[in-house]
Amino acid sequence: MAFTGTATVTQITDRMVRITGLSLGAGATGTVGLHGATGTAPNVTLPAAFQPAVYRYGDTDVQLVDSVRMEWLASAGGGDQTQIDTSKSGTTAADFRISMHNASGSASDAFEMYVSFHD
Numbered sequence: 001m002a003f004t005g006t007a008t009v010t011q012i013t014d015r016m017v018r019i020t021g022l023s024l025g026a027g028a029t030g031t032v033g034l035h036g037a038t039g040t041a042p043n044v045t046l047p048a049a050f051q052p053a054v055y056r057y058g059d060t061d062v063q064l065v066d067s068v069r070m071e072w073l074a075s076a077g078g079g080d081q082t083q084i085d086t087s088k089s090g091t092t093a094a095d096f097r098i099s100m101h102n103a104s105g106s107a108s109d110a111f112e113m114y115v116s117f118h119d
Helices: none
Strands: 003-013 016-024 029-033 055-057 060-062 068-074 084-089 097-102 111-117
Touching: 016 029, 016 097, 068 084, 068 097
Parallel strands: none
Antiparallel strands: 003 016, 016 111, 029 097, 055 060, 068 111, 084 097
C-alpha cells in the first residue's frame, strides 16, 4: 500500500517542491521520485524543473542522498502524528527514491512535505 489521498505537487523555487494532500495508512510505505525515474514508478514524481544533481565539494562527490532534503509536517488542523520513518536511496535521477513508512498501527493524519536540494 502507498500514500492515500491525492498529491498536489507545487514547485516553489528551482530548489524546493511542496507536496500536500497525502497521508499514510498503518504499515504503509509511499515513495517520492525524481522526474525521469525508471523501474518501479514512484507514488509521487517531482516536476521536471526540479533537478538535483551529484556535485563536487573539495575532493568529494556529494551524492543525491546527501544533498536532497525531505521534511514533513502536520497539515493545518492535523493532530497527533504517527511515527513515519524516512529513507533515501539511489544515485541518479532514474533510481533516486525517498521512502516514507508509517511504522505505527494507525493511519497518519494528513501531512505536507518539502523536498529541497543544495549544491
